[in-house]
Amino acid sequence: MAYQAHLQVWRGDADSGELRDYTVEANEGEVVLDLLHRLQATQCPDLAVRWNCKAGKCGSCSAEVNGRPRLTCMTRMSVFAEGETITVTPMRTFPVIKDLVCDVSYNYVKAREVPSFTPPEGLEPGEYRMQQVDVQRSQEFRKCIECFLCQDTCHVIRDHEENKESFSGPRFLMRVAELEMHPLDSYEEAGGNRAEEARGEHGLGMCNITKCCTDVCPEHIQITDNSLIPLKERVADQRYDPITRFFRRKKD
């Protein structure tokens, strides 16, 4: 039943900040976000937290709970012992704006750099035909709620600001894979090459498949196995196939 929980919450802004201790009531069935809301309502009205749906569907309330990237709305208090101190900090990979809110604009910049779905020529709306088994692969990636926890945990950029320029992160490499696997995407017919761009523009080669992204995905998307590795295989097929490699070398 109800008890007093111990929370440490990071408070501050881009310039400075600190972990502050709070004692706040926790009731049966509550999640970390409920406690943050109770803190706002009773102790620190200006505590900055992003959230929307509170049902794990919008991916707004991402933070690190005891150092682990999580949605605070899906982190039940019951997974912690009652006496335990629960530490809530903002996602480390992105610059802090205030308290638990950080500047995630990096992700929107990267999203824009992935060429969009290219509709097939000659098919009118209503004429698209695709089999369930063929759409299923991309559908898995479209479950992504853009919580950016995979980006947050990815060691390529987590403590390496300098890599952000050339690396789009698991979320957007997966987006490339999703389009690459879309049964009707005509980007290649239009002269593009998604796998090659994943390598060149989005830094696929920097990913060394440690699967940290898959581990933290609240939607349980098999990011590494189903999107990153197949994309790498596609790159390998294209680049390192002995015959095509021979011809490309001549072109290079």
Add this chain to the structure above:
Amino acid sequence: MADIERHDYDVIVIGAGGAGLRAAIEARSRGLRTAVVCKSLFGKAHTVMAEGGIAASMGNVNSRDNWQVHYRDTMRGGKFLNNWRMAELHAKEAPQRVWELETYGALFDRTPEGKISQRNFGGHEYPRLAHVGDRTGLELIRTLQQKIVSLQQEDHAEHGDYEARLRVYPECTVTELLLDEGRIAGAFAYWRENGRFLRLEAPTVVLATGGIGKSFKVTSNSWEYTGDGHALALRAGANLIDMEFVQFHPTGMVYPPSVKGILVTESVRGDGGVLRDAEGRRFMFDYVPEVFKGSYADSEQEADGWYSDPDNNRRPPELLPRDEVARAINSEVKEGRGSPHGGVYLDVASRLPAEEIARRLPSMHHQFKELADVDITAESMEVGPTCHYVMGGVEVDPDTAASGVAGLFAAGEAAGGMHGSNRLGGNSLGDLLVFGKRAGAGAAEYVAGLGARPEVSQADVEAAEQRALRPFEESGSAAAQHPYALHGELQQVMNELVGIIRRGEEMSSALDELAELKDRAGHMAVFEGNRQFNPAWHLTLDVANMLLVSECVARAALRRTESRGGHTRDDHPGMDATWRRRQLVCEHRDGAVTVTERTHPPMRRDLLELFDITELRKYFTADELGEVTAEL
């Protein structure tokens, strides 16, 4: 006064859910310089919460479906109070709007022939909802978001700037519409991140701000649903209609308390789930109202037969429109036949194989497992009504989405009329697309026909700024109020006194309490922090909107002395045919809300003829039909 960030556009779309994004796509495609201003990050709008699907009579699963059948279902669902022209446009255009999404890259679930799959839903005669598992809203928002990005990529290729003609202002709140002699001239906004103000100038504004659910304690709605568009429109001089009709979705989670109100999709019932009381009895058979008796089964055997043979069996009563099911659950609980936590049981576990449930309802499976320790493939869910949707909204012209204020448009949940007294599940996503597009087109036409552009007055900007900053000045006052506490009180009042079952005296006392809250709300204060990402400050501005809109709901609800759709009165339990043609219009004049009555224009003859006269007799007065039958 410090310099304010200033931008010029042709159209400002407020809200980045389905309606707002579709409007922006349309406006930009027609050459308008377009801004989308939204309170959350891009891609987080409440549309992501929609689960079931988009109703569109594509006829992919049952080829008998067509727009006329969809139209009839929509009008029945709304108890014939809908704006019939909107319902007609919606039924006709929804398929095209869905197909168009595929050209933006959407991936719906498929039929064996490779077409878009369609599922059953409450009140829809045939399987009609295009869907992606039970996360259709996410697919819709992501698809539109990615279409916006693709337009920005085109602009980047052409102008070297992604935002040359279409820019999204995320985490930015509009607090005031700016007018020039009664015409839209722009909007005043602030960045949530740093509290800095924005002066956006444009001759048109499209309101796509969604609903008002955060005025109620138990709701499926997110924090953004504070009636901003409704309130902005009222204060700018536009009318709101049908505000008494608030939909309580029959199935929200009831336990544990922290998740109370979170939505449990209607797809659970569409795919075979049934409602049971504490004894395990399927009680919905007791609640089929007279008007629906012909099309709903009266035995379990017939109801179960419908799933495989819909031609020779009537539909299960669990698939009645939402208002009927919500009332039924409410009375079961009231009579003491509810579940331990004040709901009823929703059972899909005994109806479908476990793997089928996990495949068709993955997010429900996940939601219950993570939040309630319930495995829905093995156990029943406990569910009860939750405030979900407002049918009422800004009065608009059906074809152009234009409100009564020149240059002001509204679409989606913020607009009224389309759904009458009760919305059918699946008709919201269709509404967003159909009328979002129409609003974008309406704004483009208005801009094309515009002579001199309206001008923003500096005095209005300063007044808006003062109003926004007032909560910082109040903190020293003796009457200072905490916004969180005040919001809690408002939710309590609306939930208890203007909730799912209403009574005249209770609503009168709600109005007294709202008046008192309104006085206190003038003293809402920011006690800590500055303008940098300060949720307490944001809430003070949202609460003011919620109070205004709540007053409209309560006043209109008190006035309507019948029960219909999302308006149920204990003291006037019957549906009254004389009320069908009467529409309640809310206006804001000199700081006060007034409600006036108006008569709906009669339904166009060819639309009326789509119905059987015996059905019309259940809803229309003899006088109204007298004229019709004489003519037919």
